[in-house]
Amino acid sequence: MSSRKLVSVQEITNIEPIEGADRIEVARVLGWRVVVGKDMGLKPGDRVAYFETDSLLPAYDPRYKSFQARGQKTMMVGAKEITGHVLRTMKLRGVYSQGLIMRLDELGFRYTPAVGTDITDKTNVLKYEEPLPMGGAQIGRFDAPCSKSDAPRLQTLTDYWDEIKTLKATPTVKVDGTSTTLSMDERGHVHVYSRNWELDPMSANMRLAKRFQLDKMLWPGMAVQFELCGPGIQSNRLKLPAQRPFIFAVWKNHRKIDRDQWPTGMPNLAVPQLDEHEWALTGAWTT
Known part of the structure; x- marks a missing residue:
């Protein structure tokens, strides 16, 4: 349930017209809206x-x-260079299209797999990763003792909604910033990462983390993940007077730990928490 399926077999739940459009319409899959051709x-x-x-x-x-x-x-995939088209969210006739739908027979399937089947390998599709830039603050790829922050989207987990409702969850405010991970290796050395890359120890991300003494709150095998927010970042939607971190996850030996186990000082920098009763995982999933 934790891995992200890039291509899967899904069932169309609804078809909606697009005002003023003769050739395209909107198909709903899971919780997403995807613009498709009527000729399909x-x-x-x-x-x-x-x-x-x-x-x-x-x-x-x-x-x-x-x-x-x-x-x-x-x-680059290993030593091989792969070129192709990367799917992004698009806006067509005023409607956002999130992903791509293709018929199974277009892809060469002579049978219809069960809903939810992961067919990423059969379609030769890869997850696009930005190439490591020459120069700048990047010095390597992400290898912190934790997962990247690109967790599966809830809309792709609708089949698991009843199970998800049984899990312990901490509802928080969604903050928009620059995702950063800080970790300490077994030798006591501190590393800093963006979403995909390890950054130079002198990077702005590390300097800000040290300003808030996050490096002193870690111990070997631990990682902390946070959003850097403030002036100059994502239009500073929270209208902060200065840049600061908002912690959303803490890891110890590759396992995420609960807030009540976070080191002293980290809860004071946490992403704001929402009311657990108002935002409880209850009810039926609707699209």
């Missing part, structure tokens, strides 16, 4: 292949030839 002849109940955003459709695969003219990006 889709209807509620149809099983389709749903591609999440950030999926790279490789140019070498003829099934994705028509997408390549929309733009291409290149990334």
Whole structure:
């Protein structure tokens, strides 16, 4: 349940028209809205292949030839260079389209897999990762003792909603900033990471973490993840007078720990918590 399926078999739950559009309409899959062509002849109940955003459709695969003219990006997979089109959220006729839907027969399937089946490998799709820039603050790839902050989207977990409701959850305010991870290795050395890269120890992310003494709150095998917010970051939507961290996760030996186990000082820098009763995981999932 924790891994992200880039391409999976899903069922269309609804088809909606787009005002003023003759050739396109909106198909609902899981909790997402995806613009599709009317000529696909889709209807509620149809099983389709749903591609999440950030999926790279490789140019070498003829099934994705028509997408390549929309733009291409290149990334390294091991020692191999892969070029292809990367799916992003788009706005068409005033409607946001989140991902891609293709018919299973377009992809060569002669049978219809069960809903939820992960077909990422069969479609040759990869998760696009930004290439390591030359120079700058990046010195390596993310290898902190914790998961990256790109957790599965809740909309892709609707089949597990009844199970999710039984889990312990801490509702928090969504803050928009720069995702940063700080960790201490077994030798006591502190490392700092962006969402995908290890950063230079002299980077602005590290300097801010040290200003709030986060490095002194860690011990070997621990990592803390936070959003850097404030002036100059994401339009400073919280209208903060200065940059500061908002901690949303703390890890010890690759396991996330509860807030009541966080080191002294970290709870004071935590993402604001919401009322647990008002935001309880209850009720039925609706789209």
